[in-house]
Amino acid sequence: MRILHVLSAEFFAGSVAYAVQLAEAHRAQGHQVWVVADADSLPTGATLVWAGISNRSYRQRLRNARIIRQVVKREQIDVVHCHSRAASWVSYFALRGLAVPLVSTVHGRQHLHTSTSLFDVYGDKVIAICANLREHLITEVKMDAAKIVAIPNGVAFGSGELASENSTLRISFIGRFNGGKGERAAALLEQVFPALLREFSTLRVALIGGELQHLPAAGKTALAQLQAEFGERIEVVGFTADVPGWLARTTLVIGAGRVAIEALGAGRPVLALGEASYAGLVTEKSFASAAASNFGDISAQQSPSEVDFAALLADAQGFLRQPQAVSAALRQQVRAHYNLDTVAARVLEVYQAARMQKAVPSFIPVLMYHKIPDVPLATKHQIYVTKENFEKHLAYFKQQKLTPITFADYLKYASGELPLREFPRRPIILTFDDGYTDNYTNLLPLMQQYGYRGVLYLLGDANIRYNQWDADFDPDEPRSEIMDLGQKRAFVAAGWEIGAHTMSHPRLTTLPLPEAATEIQRSKTALETALETEIVSFAYPYGDLNEPVKAAVREAGFTLGVATDTGGMTIEDDRMQVFRVNMFPNESASSLLKKTSPWYRKYYRWKRGK
Template identity: 35%
Template sequence: MRILHALSQTELTGSEVYAYELSQLQVKEGCEVFVASDRLHKDFPGIYLQVRLSASGPRRITNILFLRRWIKQNSIDLVHCHSRGACRHFYWVLWGLKIPMITTLHGFQHSSFSKKLFDIYGDWVTVVSRKIRDQLVRDFHVNPHKIEVLPNPVTVVAGTAPADPQGAGHLTDHPAGRLAPRLALAGRASGPKGKRLLSLLRSQLATWRKLFPNLQVELYLSGLQESERQNLANAFTINVQGTVADLGGILRQCSVVVASGRIAVEALLQGTQVLVLGEAQYMGPIQQQNLVACFENNFGDVGPSEPIPFARVTEDLASLLRSNKPPDEALRRQLQEHFSSAKVVRRFFEIYRAAILLKRSPALSILMYHKVLPQTSNSPHRIFVTTQRFEQHLKFFKKHGFTALHFQDLSDFWWGRRPVREFPKKPVILTFDDGYRNNLTFALPLLEKYGVKATIFALADNSVTHNSWDEGDELLLTPQEIKALPPSLIEIGSHGLRHERLPGKSDTEILTDLTRSKSLLEGLIGRTVRVFAYPFGDIDERLPRLAEQSGYEFAVNTDRGPEFWAHDRWSLFRVNIFPEDGPFSLWKKTAKWYRGYYLRKRGH
């Protein structure tokens, strides 16, 4: 995969560190990485393309034309933007091209007319906190289904807490012969973050020195010019530094760090106590009690700006310095898990694949059939089609160029076992719920006649021999009949053990139904069961994640799910097929616009 990361910046930011972490791990996975930015401060792998993405006006138009040619010439598969300036460029660079654009946002977005007029954020948006997601939906009407909260990938190995109970590892030699506690304030020179750190110093430095006469105070502001550095060092009579190569190593030697966002996380993982002061809020020391709130506002950086509670900061600082204890080990392990680089990168690969497939085919029609009968039925739920109607449908698919897929095919494309260029432009998946014997008797001969694949969702408990949830008492397929179905045409998915509603059950009961039914069916047919159909189409917010946890690659709903099929593999939208659905109705239900139309019509 050939990935272009795009940034617009003139100084080191968290966005650049984020892109750097991703690109390092992507190269290890065999990707080719390119980077476009005004300037770079990290040693990125791959080719660096210096472009002023922070530019506006005529310069931006020149950049857009240049980048459009360059992307075509270099066969870029996907563009990942990490700043507003990059989004403003690449929205137009990629206009009309079959190249997806992913955007990662680290903070609130400034309101503008163009953002409300155009969704400049591309095909998929990842945000580092929930509050950013809420703002995009509320203020810019971005489709919530294409926004995902993904934390910063942090590869720092958690530091070892000091063996000395007095915490000497976080103290430095003092000229008077005493061990001096070491305090670092770290952030970016430009913007509100640096201003708030300087405001804190002006207000409280004298108080800190009275409370702790031997306190060693240091200020680290990335992007700080040398003249500014000297002025601040003279003004505060402290050690002031701009961009440093090994900030993590410095943080590890400190008693307390005042920081926000990514730096706050890295410091705590290094074994250092942290006071969270971001460009929006002061959160205090990172503790179990405020950890969820810290996740939601990216450790103080996201949200409406609040005044700094200077007295409270000093009170918290004094408490940490006097206790001189390392961070709670369970808290550090929790942060390691949440910010796991490997986990974040794995998820990005999924997002990339999904975005590429969506560009190839935005619509994936998944149709839900039940019974196929030689004549009409008295079924109260109308869950049947006649053989005549079903053959009419198969002729429609052939005439209009649809390609029927199994979920196995979808898996092969998703995981790169088959090239994306082979993904059909008009895919369709035919599914049959419950596993009726009439699927074998009446549907299979027609599927064989027209060479169309289908998926049957069968029950795994073979004591359930007929349909007790709909009138007609229809017989279900026996285990022997399921096993004998030709795998080239019929794929088997799970419909649970006994067709029971799952939302009313506990997590343990649901997991038992999901995993046990998968295991029994796989044992029967000797193949992997990749997909689950929720009985009655009835789900709650737990079920998609429990289906994922149970080892399914896909799960299907009934008339619900995200507008774009690849946005949630465990909540795929299916369309009900009824006995009266003729060619016009089928044309509508397989149209690219139908899913969005259906969801909006029902207020989703």
């Protein structure tokens, strides 16, 4: 893809570091990247274009918008990614009238502006860097939840744990010294550090970060008093490019956001203190809640940001009396959650989603079939369409000029492997669950006759040869045979997409999550091995899902998860819960018209409330 980042870079904040590392990760994957920023140089090989993004005068904003528009048109940019409100504002106007999507990463809580209600300046997709921020954007900023995805800032961790460079007992506060962070630093200088320095006679305190001149007056006074009393044990470092070196010389870090992430990933214990709250000593048990607030920087709801510094002092004293290393399990949690390659892949999905949402904004019918028998079945489960009736469906699709595609096809258009200008005017996706033998004898020949391909969702366990999840528990339910390996391979040879449907067809939400995750992951591996084809989509048995199960599907490496009668208004509203339309034995011409119409998803939500 051809990616343009727009950012305010007057000083090298965490958001700038994130944007630069993201740009480098995508460049390493072969994408072409440009950066528009108010910086003369940045540590990236991306093409840098100067613009005064931080200057909010209307005259400069117009210049910035003009620069961005020129770059977009000249370089044929596929997606614009902004990293500050100022960047989003000018990019929104720069892209007016162009079919280029806008993605914004929001790094902190947002103030409401008039332009927020008048213009959706954040664009087509919004990345919130933590769960609390996503909740804030939905509940307080009133953004559309479907356009917001929580993806943390990616970090390029070193190869291993930092080795301590010496045995000096040292606390390092790392962060900015202006604004809310400056107020926290001032409180530490007044209420925490004096007691610690007096109790621990060898302790040193390092103050690391930019904007030290903007430390609140009370903090400057407290700092001068500490320097007078403790001399060289107070290390005023200020801004430094050698944060890893200082981490290696630090016993305990106090900080939030990227500071906390890099410290924990390097094996350094962290007291998570941010602008919004104090999250305490980060442990395996507290990691999830600390990460949700970006280690104290972001609250989900507007509330007083008071911190119990007496509690923080007690925590620091307890730790320094008996220092403990960061556990291997916690380091692994942190490194997995913030892994730059994983984050870069997730962000690339957002780019693709924004691109498709812009180019194909309407509902794409995804129809769900199961059995295609010769004659009607004596079953209470109406999950079949006879061969005769199914041929009528195909004839109808042909008459209406509907073009069947697969999810794999769709993803090729999203990634740019296929040109968007060739995307079908009226696409439809035909899916078939479980892999019944009549799919081979009846379905496949009919689809080939019409020149169509579909998506076949199969179980990973090849030893399951009939619908045992139904027939074994209901004596009235007929036994329906499932294809053998050779028959399944015939679909691959015919150009069909194969999707996974778990190993054994359980209700995933009724299983312990690790067991459900195993069902999901093993099915992908088993099918890819047996059929020698890439598996990109997953179908939830019974349409049974919840957020942890969806997360397990994503973590297993699937790009899409398809549901039943639930999901977003479009595929890109939620790739892990794609809405599918149930197809029944006696569909009429009018029901086929309804279920394949662009307005059907809205109608269904209005009628059924889901």
